[in-house]
Amino acid sequence: MERNIAHIALFAALIAALGLIPKFTLAFGVPITGQSLGVMLCGTVLGAKRGALAVLLFLALVALGLPLLAGGRGGLGVFASPTVGFLIGFPIAAFVTGLIVERWRTGKLVVVASVASVIGGILVMYVFGVLGLAQTLNKTIPEATLLVTAFIPGDIIKAVLAGLITAALAKSRPASVFSRS
Template identity: 70%
Template sequence: MERSIALIAVFAALIAALGLMPTLMLASGVPISAQSLGVMLCGTVLGSKRGGLAALLFVALVALGLPLLAGGRGGLGAFASPTVGFIVGFPIAAFATGFVMEQTRRMPIAVAAGVASAIGGIVVLYIFGVAGFMMVLNKGLGETLAILGVYIPGDIIKVVLAGLITAGLARARPASVLSRA
């Protein structure tokens, strides 16, 4: 139990730390950051439940006002920004990534982590991100997809990184990849 709580806290901190990396704010109001890589790793390493809880803890800390989002943003105002869908989608995306990872035990870990990250960290996260963007900025689906499509190449790089990092962790410390335990 204590180990799970500690890992959830560590991975919430990982998502926060990835927000400290230099970010690029585009005109859309959605920054290019590495935080979605942290969400992917929550699922691929911790599994669905712990990964979802780690991302949920991160979102709760942001809601409490901690400036943990890319660019040092935090507080309830972040939930009125164009990124609201992505923020709210973090726990669901981490859960979905972990769920897919747990269902693909027969695949090599790097491939499974890549597939899980693509499904949870891109498809699921973008469902929420696109919906939030459309609601906050009153944009249509086509216009929103055109604006947010710029982020997909970077997210594909994050999928590859999540696969490689998870596979490397599994080689170094197999018991630490809880999504495969």
């Protein structure tokens, strides 16, 4: 039990640390950050339940006002900003990513984790992000979808990185990749 809690807290801290990478905010108010890589890694390494719990812990700390989001943002106000859809999608993205890695047992882990990161960490997260953008910016779904296309190249790189990191971790410390335990 204590080991699970420690890993959940460690990955919540990882997401926060990835927010320290300098952000680049797009014109419509959503920053490009490394934090989505952390969300992907929560799923690929911790698995569905633990990964989602790590992200929920991170979001709880943000809601309490800790400046853990990229650019030092935090507090309840971020849940009324254009990023709200992505924030709501974070734990669901980690869960879906982890579930895919847990269930897909054939094939190389680097491929499985990368594909899972694309499906959970990009597609699922974009569904929530697009809905949040449409709502907060008063845009149509197609207009909001067009806005998020700027994120696709970087997020594909992050998905591949998540696959490579997960596979390397599984090779060096197999017991630490809970999604494969």
